[in-house]
Amino acid sequence: MMNTFRAAVLVLIQIVVLVSTCHSANFEVYDATFYKNKPSLAPYGLQDIDLKYAVKFWNYREKRVNPNIPKIIEVSRGLDTDKILVVDIEDWDVSQKGLSGERAIRKYTAVARTIRQTNPQLKFGFYSVLPIRDYWRALGSRGLKEKIRWQHENKRLHGISQYVDYVFPSLYTFDGNVKRWVTYAKENIREARQYKKPVLVFLWPQFHDSTKLKGEYLPKDFWRTQLETAFQYADGVVIWGGHGQVWDESAAWWQETVRFIETINHEN
Numbered sequence: 001m002m003n004t005f006r007a008a009v010l011v012l013i014q015i016v017v018l019v020s021t022c023h024s025a026n027f028e029v030y031d032a033t034f035y036k037n038k039p040s041l042a043p044y045g046l047q048d049i050d051l052k053y054a055v056k057f058w059n060y061r062e063k064r065v066n067p068n069i070p071k072i073i074e075v076s077r078g079l080d081t082d083k084i085l086v087v088d089i090e091d092w093d094v095s096q097k098g099l100s101g102e103r104a105i106r107k108y109t110a111v112a113r114t115i116r117q118t119n120p121q122l123k124f125g126f127y128s129v130l131p132i133r134d135y136w137r138a139l140g141s142r143g144l145k146e147k148i149r150w151q152h153e154n155k156r157l158h159g160i161s162q163y164v165d166y167v168f169p170s171l172y173t174f175d176g177n178v179k180r181w182v183t184y185a186k187e188n189i190r191e192a193r194q195y196k197k198p199v200l201v202f203l204w205p206q207f208h209d210s211t212k213l214k215g216e217y218l219p220k221d222f223w224r225t226q227l228e229t230a231f232q233y234a235d236g237v238v239i240w241g242g243h244g245q246v247w248d249e250s251a252a253w254w255q256e257t258v259r260f261i262e263t264i265n266h267e268n
Contacts, residue, residue: 028236029261030200032086035242045261049238050083051127054091057111064091067110076118084200085124086168086238087111095132095153105159112163127202128170130157131191135174138187154191161195168238171201171226172208178222182229189233200236203227205253220252227260 030049031041042048056075058068079085089111092104108129115124136142137150161167169188173181185201192199203226207213218226230237239257248254 026235027231027264028200029257030084030236030238032202032238032240033242035245035247038242038247044258045265046239048083049086050080051086051088051240052079054089057087057089064089067107067114069110069114072111072114073118076115076122079119079122081119081121081123084166085115085122086127087115087124088127090128094129094157095134095150101153101156105156108160109163112160116163123165125164125166125168125197125200126160127168130154130161130164130167130195131169131188132157133170133188135184138184138191139180151191154194158195161197164195165197167192167195167197167199169199169201169234171230172204173206173218173222173226174208174211176207176213176219176222178225181222182225185226185229186233192234198235199233200238201230201234202238202240203230204241205239205257206241217251217253220256223253224256224260227257231260231264 029046031046032049032051052075054064057072058064059071062068089108092107094101094104094108096104108126112124112126115122131154132150134150137146140147169192171181171185171188175181189199189201205218205223207216207218209215217223227237
């Protein structure tokens, strides 16, 4: 009973810390979209970011069971230090219990350490590794015990965080419940803060591919809420998406993004 009480108090303290966090004065919006015929978005205030998928760090058709250290060194040497690098490796599950989880953590740590040693001036981080993306446990829908377990799993990742410069939580949309998404986002950002690195959240203006709403764009008000939530609690946002789609200047999500950037520039 006492342990449950202490756990509840800890959660309340963490929530207070998050609520008291002000948005960064240097909030930035980054473009990681893949739309065809997309113009430069720099005039609108978006910055480029270098997103590298796992395939770049292994040889062709090589199984990604373990890090390919020579390949990582080769790739890291040629990376542009003027751009922030996002490493998107999703092959190892750091949430697993016991030795399996520890091995996954060691693999990500090896990748991060190799990049840091090879190109010390490069600023980088991992997509959706710090913290572990877990929609339902972040919401507490599976009970306080499971939420606390998720938090403990995230604490195990400090060995990875010591080598990175940024944390990139993934805050994609799995249903149309705005209030629930905001809670999910705040909980993930709160967890990300423990690594003491700038937090740049990934947002996607469409519903996630794993949902019944796959392919649909978010209502513009929902998208604006996501941008404003990121502005309030994070240090920046990375907008992702657009695979196989043609750029549409008049798209509701884009027009809302432009208005959002104009607003925050005015506030700053």
